[in-house]
Amino acid sequence: MTAIDSLVSAFESGRLTRRQLVQGLAALVGATSASEAAAQAPPIPALSLNHVSLAVADPEASKQFFQKTFGMPVASTQGTGINLALGTSFLGLYKLPNPGRVDHVCLGVDNYDVNAMATKLEAQGIKATIRKDKPEVYFTDPDGIRFQLENKDYRG
Numbered sequence: 001m002t003a004i005d006s007l008v009s010a011f012e013s014g015r016l017t018r019r020q021l022v023q024g025l026a027a028l029v030g031a032t033s034a035s036e037a038a039a040q041a042p043p044i045p046a047l048s049l050n051h052v053s054l055a056v057a058d059p060e061a062s063k064q065f066f067q068k069t070f071g072m073p074v075a076s077t078q079g080t081g082i083n084l085a086l087g088t089s090f091l092g093l094y095k096l097p098n099p100g101r102v103d104h105v106c107l108g109v110d111n112y113d114v115n116a117m118a119t120k121l122e123a124q125g126i127k128a129t130i131r132k133d134k135p136e137v138y139f140t141d142p143d144g145i146r147f148q149l150e151n152k153d154y155r156g
Helices: 003-012 018-039 059-070 114-123
Strands: 046-056 074-078 081-086 089-095 101-109 137-140 146-151
Touching: 046 059, 046 081, 059 081, 059 089, 074 089, 114 137
Parallel strands: 046 089, 101 146
Antiparallel strands: 046 101, 074 081, 081 089, 137 146
């Protein structure tokens, strides 16, 4: 006999009120939804918005703008770029073609392994690209927005 059958039987025999029957059925539905959600955990749980990198004409001028306006200190520098600290995240300012746009958004994950992340993306039907010069994996969303995955503690 299923849990639903037991509840209905108890209601029909007068051992449960209608309110108790509805509460019991709701509890069963909630338990099923929770177990289904656990069984369908995402392959790569994103934990944070690690950083956003902007294509800018002049990283130094952009740095001065953000520092003057928001007081964001330099977290690190990388090639043509400057990464400004923003709480536990950062804002990347990079001299790239076509300034005035978002170059990419980075999601922070636990247990980051570039090859494992690429494999999990590919298993979802998402084309993953690993940089040749650094262990970074990139992909695009359905609208063509470029994303990067990185360890949640990565700071540039």
